Amino acid sequence: MDHQDRPISIAMVALGGQGGGVLTGWLVETAEKNGYIAQSTYVAGVAQRTGSTVYCVEMFPRKEADKTGKVPVFTPYPIPGDVDLVIAGEMAETSRAIEKGFVTPNVSTLIASSHRVYSMPEKEALGDGIMDMSKVSEVASRAARKYVCFDMQEAADETGSIISSVIFGAIAASGALPFGRTDFEQTIRNGGKAVDSNLRGFSAGYERALSAPIAEDTGAPVEAVTEGPNGQALADRIKSELPVELHKTVLHGALRTLDYQHADYAHQYIDRIVQLTSTDHIKYGFVLSEEVARQLALQMCYEDIIRVADLKTRANRFNSIRAQVNSEGEQPVGVVEYFHPRLEEVCDILPASVGAKILSSDLLKRLISPFFSKGRNITTTKVFGFLILYLLAKWRRFRPMSYRFREQNKFIETWLDRVTNAAVKDYDYGVAVARCIEIVKGYGETYERGLSRYLAMIDVETGAKNSDEVRQLYRAALADEKGEAFEAAFASLGIDA
């Protein structure tokens, strides 16, 4: 590259708090220590608080400038079409860098971290709000002269470093700047802060940039694995009684119900699927049965106190928590659980008649409620706290007699009827009805909100009449918490919510 008449121009699109200032400082220092005149500009202040921000760095060989006796004029803004090195500290920011015109073929080396820092609309959605960024990487690879992309946050976490040092390493490896590896490393050393971890991060970034595959590993789908004879029996039954298209999902569901209650329960699950497949057909690819298999398993394994206690006391959970906090060896890790079961959740696990009685009596509700008005912190790493949950998990054997179990069963039967009836009218309508129960989930308010919207949607008289209407209402049900979109969607369909 001939840099005699133009500077090297760098743009970095990053998130406030990501350490863009540190990286900018390093770039300037590396340039200045190696015979370049450099300028950097950035935006500080409140704009920095976790928002998106652009840093701009330019550098020019000092000896070229000295020859003319003049000083180069640097730009405070990256100039589209003229950016040699574009750095994007995250995938959506990569997208932003492209949108701003910083990335141009023949000119720009683009260094992007493939990880995501989700934006607020993506995070706060009632369901799945995550944007699919898979396309961005593909576009980026065509838009840039050279494209280096890997998960730099992961590399930073693995090396106990910060993303800036990983990016710095990737920059060194990309060859976009006329400095050697040792020049970059020297800058980190001169900084004198967290030198070892920064050098580890740098090294990881350097090496991964040289070997980085452009395609992201999306991870293989999880296979269901049987652990014992009961599970094996379920697997065998699924193989012999159900079409191959359904094997995987139904086995997942069967093992889930087995784990949740017992073998009979799992067989009941398979029975229900088998019965449904009689109305399904290969020509539709068994989409309906697949959807039912998925939703049925989740509904049959509804989350009650027993289930939560069971999952929370398992050894593998304790191990994964220890791994997550990076505890070393015998380093003690305390775990405090935040529980707030309300009267409703307690009644769910009481014997059916007792639960029903309490819930139908205002007086009883008023008398008992105060005992459940406060959240409880239970330390499951202490013997007493553990025992509480351990014993609650043991309550499992009584679950089939519980209030919620009975109600849930009725609820599921009604849904299955609805699905079958809808599918007879129109296959896709059936699929949509099968799917829409997905919004009935969780506990407390989430459960109640989902349930009421679900019931409104599938009401025979006033609910959705075809697959389009179901899907429209489904989307609206997940649009906001207050239910404004849901009511509007109902109104637009000419029915009252």
Added chain:
Amino acid sequence: MAERSFRKEVEKLRMGAGEEFAGEGILAITKALLESGVAYVGGYQGSPISHLMDVLSDAQDILDDLGVHFEASANEAAAAAMAAASVNYPLRGAVTFKSTVGTNVASDALANLSSGGVTGGVVFIVGEDYGEGSSIMQERTHAFAMKSQIWLLDPRPNVPSIVKAVEHAFELSEASNTPVFLQMRIRSCHVHGSFVARDNLRPSPSLRDAMENPVRDVNRIVLPPVSFQHEHEKVNERWPAAVEFIKTNRLNEVFEGTRDKVGIVVQGGLYNTLLRTLERLGLADIYGGTKIPIYVLNVAYPLVDDEVVTFCSEKDAVLLVEEGQPNYIEQNINSILRKSDCRTVFVGKDVFPLAGEYTAQVLRTGVVSFLREHDTNFVAPENPMHQVAEFVSEIDGLVPPRPPGLCTGCPERPVFASLKMLQKEMGDFHVSADIGCHLFSILPPFNIGNTTMGYGLGAAGASAFNTESNRPAISIMGDGGFWHNGLTSGIGNAVFNKSDALTIVVDNNYAAATGGQDVLSSKGATKNRSTQHPIEKAAQGIGVNWTKTVRTYDIGEMRKALREAVTKKGTGPKLLVAQSECMLNKQRREKPQFAKKVISGKRVVQERFGVDEDTCTGDHACIRLSGCPSLTVKPNPDPLKRQPVSYVDNSCVGCGNCGEVAHEAVLCPSFYKTRLIFNPNVLDRVVWLIRQKIIGWLQNSAEKKRLRAA
């Protein structure tokens, strides 16, 4: 303690003549002030000049050595009023604040100062918070310059030019007895570069000399009849003196070019962007050599009529690059050309957007369109945006908005979570918001706040709603805003007017939004300032009877206090101080200490939150009551579930908000807190081992049983 420390950098301020000073624009300005012999410096922090205040604060020792008084003023009005010291005495002084908001606050003092005029040079370094990264309404300081007659310097955005401008500003101010604005754009404040230093200058006379030899000149005081005389002085004496100085000292610059039938007039601050735009068009070189003549207005106000006419005559067409609106310079030049009967075609915002920042891309479009029309030799190279248009269209819709928000662990989060829950319980309230980090509450996920009227004006912004209602208006104010003026304009006003309204003061120990500067109620003791004056006490002193301080993370208490405050009647104004330290500052202080303890073998506990992915419902109600960067989502690992699960990443600081919210909002039981013990003592180890044994045994037996049934 400010967010960023300049302790190391300020040592450069001691440099003497001939040494090369390298650093940020802000630091360079400080050095230039010392080289100019300032006697006093004041100001109020705010982006983009916050760091200037931080630098000065960190340079206290150096300032003391030189006999320079530095003051972090109560607000911009107080800062501007400080310049009164230069009215009667030949003392040089500098004052800095964010503009235009700070200038708004300062304008009473500014107008009085510029009416009577100054003896010693006075320079206001205003951080023009305009364009990308700005946090305020988009206006121009230019208007203030014109209305009060304060000269406006807008130097080329490189460190040597900025330093030169400081020097010129004082001289100009003294030559014309008029205060001067030195306008610094956002990116200029943080531009890194170098210049050759001069020696620092001790102020002479000193402040003490002046104090002890008072001078009184009634002609400098704004009171009739001399106030009428001031107006005449302004136009008949000071203005011509300024023009003369600007001309003689060539503060504006002309860069000649070969294609001299056209020309460009540009505000100094936009010179670099323009030059590089021309360079990309093949009309300039990297060293500033240009084919198109350029007239750089390093002084944006006043214009020098002769210079304008000289530059424009003999040309077919001239383009003006003027950012912001109204187009004051364009109007002014049009008037100058008309009066001088110059026939040159003058093009301004005709080829540029009327409003908005002039980025490199905007400049390119405007310049190309001007040259196409007026320079027959001009052939535009391909627009790089055309090369990328295809890619841009392909990623359409994949650029999520990413406005700034509250930091990880921010103590203001639980305040708004509590308010959101209160609204759910009692219906929505009218919320009068203020300026500060807490204004992020207006964005998702909280969506709280109806208006913001200015710094410290949260309570005043609700004063009209002083009427009987079961749903009183709620106002919010930060501790920064409270001391800036909120105590009188908001709280005092509410007491005096017998309001029953609630004001929440978010007290996080600092002016956090501007970079964590100390305020009167800061908890930490500081050497040079007096802190630790409680907000509650101040409010009580002014007549508030219902006051309460609640730790922000205690959401239960917070909700209770809020509920009481909005339902209780007849007590007069209510003040709820939501108290917890700014997490950004706390972490900056505690993180290194924590790491040190871990290494040195001291027992320390690290708390963090987590979400059980097995029990997470994927509803994200927790996120809608938090918005914490560390509480995020990830694809559901459960093959049967489609909706992403909530997930706490490694940046969690264990502030406790998640657990409190889970309890109070009755969310799912997925949250847990971990307490990781570093360097456990013997007792820790023994207890841990016993617990592990018992729990492990129970777990094993349960697992065996599970496997038998599996």
